[in-house]
Structures are given as C-alpha cells and as structure tokens.
Amino acid sequence: MKLEQLLERLEYTCVQGSLDREISGIANDSRQVVPGTLFFSIRGAVTDGHTYAAEVAEKGAVALLVEEPVEVPESVTVIQVKDTRYAMALVSAAWYDYPAEKLKVIGITGTKGKTTTTYMIKSILESAGHKVGLIGTIETIIGETHIPSSNTTPESVKIQEYFHRMLEDGCDMAVMEVSSQGLMLNRTAGIPFEIGIFTNIEPDHIGPAEHKSFEDYMHCKGLLFRQCRIGIVNGDDEHLDQVLAGHTCKVETFGLSEKNDLRAENLKMVHKPGYLGISYHAAGMIDMDVEIDIPGKFSVYNSLAAIAVCLHFKVREADIKTALKQAKVKGRVELVKVSDDFTLMIDYAHNAMSLESLLTTLREYEPGRLVCLFGCGGNRSKARRFEMAEVSGRLADFTIITSDNPRFEKPEDILDDIESGIKKTDGKYVKIADRKEAIRYAILHGQPGDVIVLAGKGHEDYQEIEGKKYHMDERELIQEILEEENLR
Structure with missing residues (x-):
C-alpha cells in the first residue's frame, strides 16, 4: 500500500523523503521491523520509540512516523505529526481498510x-x-x-x-x-x-x-x-x-x-x-x-x-x-457445582475495593457462613495485603489465607503480612500456603448453607513463581480434589 494512502485522514508534515513509497508492513515495536516497514515512534512509559530510529532504518524501515526530529538516512521518509499514538490508530485503520x-x-x-x-x-x-x-x-x-x-x-x-x-x-x-x-x-x-x-x-x-x-x-x-x-x-x-x-x-x-x-x-x-x-x-x-x-x-x-x-x-x-x-464469564462470580449443601464460586476480586463489593453482595444472600479464600501477589504494594485482609476479616465469617502469584517473594512472608492485617479484625482464619490444599480445606470443611468464594485468580490459569508461569487453573484443581476425595 502507498504511504500517501495510509496518511489520507491525518494532518502531517513530510520533513524528509517521498510520500510515493510502497509500504509492506506497519509496526510500533522495533523487533517487528522488516524491510518495507512503516515504523511508529511511540513515546511509552518505559521506552521512547524515537530512540530506535537509526536501528529500524538499518533494519529496512522505509518510513518513520514521529513527533520530534530524528536522524536517519535520507532514503528514509520521515513524517511528523502532533501525536504518534493518534496517528498510529488512523494509519492502522487505513492499513486494514477501515x-x-x-x-x-x-x-x-x-x-x-x-x-x-x-x-x-x-x-x-x-x-x-x-x-x-x-x-x-x-x-x-x-x-x-x-x-x-x-x-x-x-x-x-x-x-x-x-x-x-x-x-x-x-x-x-x-x-x-x-x-x-x-x-x-x-x-x-x-x-x-x-x-x-x-x-x-x-x-x-x-x-x-x-x-x-x-x-x-x-x-x-x-x-x-x-x-x-x-x-x-x-x-x-x-x-x-x-x-x-x-x-x-x-x-x-x-x-x-x-x-x-x-x-x-x-x-x-x-x-x-x-x-x-x-x-x-x-x-x-x-x-x-x-x-x-x-x-x-x-x-x-x-x-x-x-x-x-x-x-x-x-x-x-x-x-x-x-x-x-x-451468559457466563470465566472467573467473574463463576459458580462451580461441588455440593448440594453449599455454594462455591471463583472470582477475580484481587484488591480491597473489588473484594468488599463481592463480599457485600454475597452477604445479601444470607449464607450460613461466608467463607473467603484469597492471597496477594508478591512484589506488589504491601498495603493491598493489609487492606484485603481487613475486608475479609470484617465481612467474611471465615478466611482461608493462601498463596496467589508470589513472584520473587516467599509465600510465607506474604501470608504473614495478610495475617497481621486480619488480626486487626475479629475474623476467624486459617493459613494454608499451598493453594490446592487451601481449596481442598475449603471444600472438605464446607457446611450446609455456606457460600465459599475463591478470590483473586479468576480467569487466570497460571501461578507466577520466581519469574516463571506454572499452569494452575482453579477449575481443574477443584475437579482433581473431588476425584481424590471420592466426592464426584
């Protein structure tokens, strides 16, 4: 597609080169640039695409969309716009024929x-x-x-x-x-x-x-x-x-x-x-x-x-x-049938605001007990641990503190932080670091009329530990537990 055609809905200045260029691809990631590419120089939160101008030109980019001057060979067309993100959206629409x-x-x-x-x-x-x-x-x-x-x-x-x-x-x-x-x-x-x-x-x-x-x-x-x-x-x-x-x-x-x-x-x-x-x-x-x-x-x-x-x-x-x-949404108050006596669900609530909203909603159903199982992610704000602990301690009848995505922290350290928060309430709780074992405990100790919520993971099907993502889907864990305990 011709460059001039891609720019048809934009206000721009051609500061270098010709608009009569054939474009064979578009990219905003320097790693995706191949010969014939139009590259969008996006100023992001971590990196600035303008700093890659020379690199992408060397890789074969034939045109750059920029907000500020860049130094590239004269053979490369440079188009200057007020906002490269806005321009990228309109050019992308043109590239795919709107x-x-x-x-x-x-x-x-x-x-x-x-x-x-x-x-x-x-x-x-x-x-x-x-x-x-x-x-x-x-x-x-x-x-x-x-x-x-x-x-x-x-x-x-x-x-x-x-x-x-x-x-x-x-x-x-x-x-x-x-x-x-x-x-x-x-x-x-x-x-x-x-x-x-x-x-x-x-x-x-x-x-x-x-x-x-x-x-x-x-x-x-x-x-x-x-x-x-x-x-x-x-x-x-x-x-x-x-x-x-x-x-x-x-x-x-x-x-x-x-x-x-x-x-x-x-x-x-x-x-x-x-x-x-x-x-x-x-x-x-x-x-x-x-x-x-x-x-x-x-x-x-x-x-x-x-x-x-x-x-x-x-x-x-x-x-x-x-x-x-x-209509069902994976990990959003997702009901999983495990018993005729109590209700179990999976939800993505992973901060104090969403957990409070969820537990307050479930309270309206007047459960025999409201049981909340949750953990907190490692290498994130410690305040979230105390806040979520306070919410669960205040609104749930029983809390099971467990692991979420520990990342580069020790799960036990995260659980200790949560415990210190829940101790500020009158809430009853137990600590079980292994998430599958924590879910097993919740199921085996379920009482008639209970509503049990597994909070924090929701639709996620992994657990992040020391830089690696390991497969872990709570739906699968529940089925494994039911089979292992002969509850199916």
Whole structure:
C-alpha cells in the first residue's frame, strides 16, 4: 500500500523523503521491523520509540512516523505529526481498510462490569443470529479462536487487526471493553462506535502510571461519548454528569430509579443449593421478567445495559431471556457445582475495593457462613495485603489465607503480612500456603448453607513463581480434589 494512502485522514508534515513509497508492513515495536516497514515512534512509559530510529532504518524501515526530529538516512521518509499514538490508530485503520466501518462496534467503559457486560451482549446478539467478535480483559474471541489478553484495550494496531480478522470470519458486530487508558492513549481513535456504554465509576487507576486525578479518570472515560452514535449509560451513577460532559451522542439511561429509560423493579435474590442468582422485572423500554445466573445487584445493572443495547437490534424478548440465563464469564462470580449443601464460586476480586463489593453482595444472600479464600501477589504494594485482609476479616465469617502469584517473594512472608492485617479484625482464619490444599480445606470443611468464594485468580490459569508461569487453573484443581476425595 502507498504511504500517501495510509496518511489520507491525518494532518502531517513530510520533513524528509517521498510520500510515493510502497509500504509492506506497519509496526510500533522495533523487533517487528522488516524491510518495507512503516515504523511508529511511540513515546511509552518505559521506552521512547524515537530512540530506535537509526536501528529500524538499518533494519529496512522505509518510513518513520514521529513527533520530534530524528536522524536517519535520507532514503528514509520521515513524517511528523502532533501525536504518534493518534496517528498510529488512523494509519492502522487505513492499513486494514477501515474494518470498524464495516462492523457495528459496541464499546463498554466503566470501573466495574465491563467484562460481564461484553459477554452478556455477545450472548444475546448471537442468540438473535448475529456473529459477534469480542475484545476484552480476559481474551479476544474471533469465531472459534480465543486469544488471551495482556491489556483490557490492546494497542490500536492490534485492535484494527482483530477487526479485520472478525470481518474475514464473517462477524457483523464487535463488542469491546474500552478502558480509560485505552481512550487516553488514543488506542480507539478513529473507531466509529455505534453504541457506547457507561457502567459506573469509582476512584480507581489513579497514580503516576495511570491517571493524575479522579477528574482526569472521569474525563478519559467520557471520551467514548464523543465518539459514539448512541450512549447507553447508568443513570443512577452520581458522577454521570461529569462523565458525559461534552458528549456528542444521543443518550439513553438504565438503572433502578424511576427516572431511567430502562429500569429494574422488584429485585429478588435467588438462592438454591449450589446456586445464586437474581431476578427482576424490566420496565420502561421493555416489559419483561428477567432471571440471571450471576448473583448481585451489579448483575442487574450489567444485564440492563445489555438489554438496552440489544433493543437497538430488534432482538426478540424470548432470545434476550434465554441468552441472559446462559451468559457466563470465566472467573467473574463463576459458580462451580461441588455440593448440594453449599455454594462455591471463583472470582477475580484481587484488591480491597473489588473484594468488599463481592463480599457485600454475597452477604445479601444470607449464607450460613461466608467463607473467603484469597492471597496477594508478591512484589506488589504491601498495603493491598493489609487492606484485603481487613475486608475479609470484617465481612467474611471465615478466611482461608493462601498463596496467589508470589513472584520473587516467599509465600510465607506474604501470608504473614495478610495475617497481621486480619488480626486487626475479629475474623476467624486459617493459613494454608499451598493453594490446592487451601481449596481442598475449603471444600472438605464446607457446611450446609455456606457460600465459599475463591478470590483473586479468576480467569487466570497460571501461578507466577520466581519469574516463571506454572499452569494452575482453579477449575481443574477443584475437579482433581473431588476425584481424590471420592466426592464426584
């Protein structure tokens, strides 16, 4: 493809060389450069792509996209732009022939609920006959292909590649999680979102490597609503006005209060042996009863967002009901049947805020006992250990302290830190360093009416120890334990 064609939607200055160049590949990683490549000089948190200019030129890059002057041979074309990340997003879209314009793209942003909502939407739309690709925190799904994720919202080059592959696979729709970081770093620039969804917002992701303040965090979340045609938003969130500031889309609201366009009424907790769910009546934009196999009030909000989206695509009420019952998310309040006497689940809650939200939700089901098994990652903030310990000690009836990803720390040292935090509460606990043995203890000591949550690992299928990732999937551990104890 010609360089000039790739730059067609950009404002730029050609400071060196010719635009009449044939480009055979695009890259923002110097290790991926081969002869004929257009290289994006991205200024990242760790490295600055401008410092690799001479190296990539030597490898055969024929053009560089930069923000500042670089020294390369005269044979290399140098294009200067105001923001190379923004330019990379638009050039990547051009490289793949603007695939997002041939899909209906739905983007979901918010502090919590993004992952579950994406899977709910995918489930409903597919029940109505659409073929839907997904990009999210856990994985990217393109047909039968599942690609593990390293970022909630990948770099723009990867997003456009995924959209292109979705089209090739026959998808007509794409649903994706859109993080505040992704919006701030222009990873989604140039994508014409058909619908943008706002789930909720709480002070999170604030720090030197993320957002400088809560106001900045809200502003970045709100950027999605300057880039979508329809905004479907949580009308009950107290920060909604700040998030929507400057929006350019049509807005619809969902929630529990009467003011919302789509609302949930008559919420009922559904609690049976080995099962937790919630039911409600959806009113306003639709009139129907709903039951979800994912517990908690937050599941109501997530499902309302999904319903609101699918109403725009004329999905039948029966399809919505069936799909919501079937929607499951790996590692998000994921129920695993082990007994008719008690309920066991796996959840990704790995900080104090998410653990408090989860345990508070489970308390609403009035369990015989609420049992929480968790650990904390090594080589991370010690404050998280004390905070999570305090939450579990305060909200759970019994805590099983165990290992998570110890990394380069001794698991026993991490457990000691957690123990010192839990001792500040009245909570009962036991320490078992080996995670499989800790899960075995939880299952063998389960009592009628218990709700047991294995927190922290969620969808992860590994344990990180001294620089290596070892396979460890809690679902497999549970099945192994049931077989070893003759409980199947």
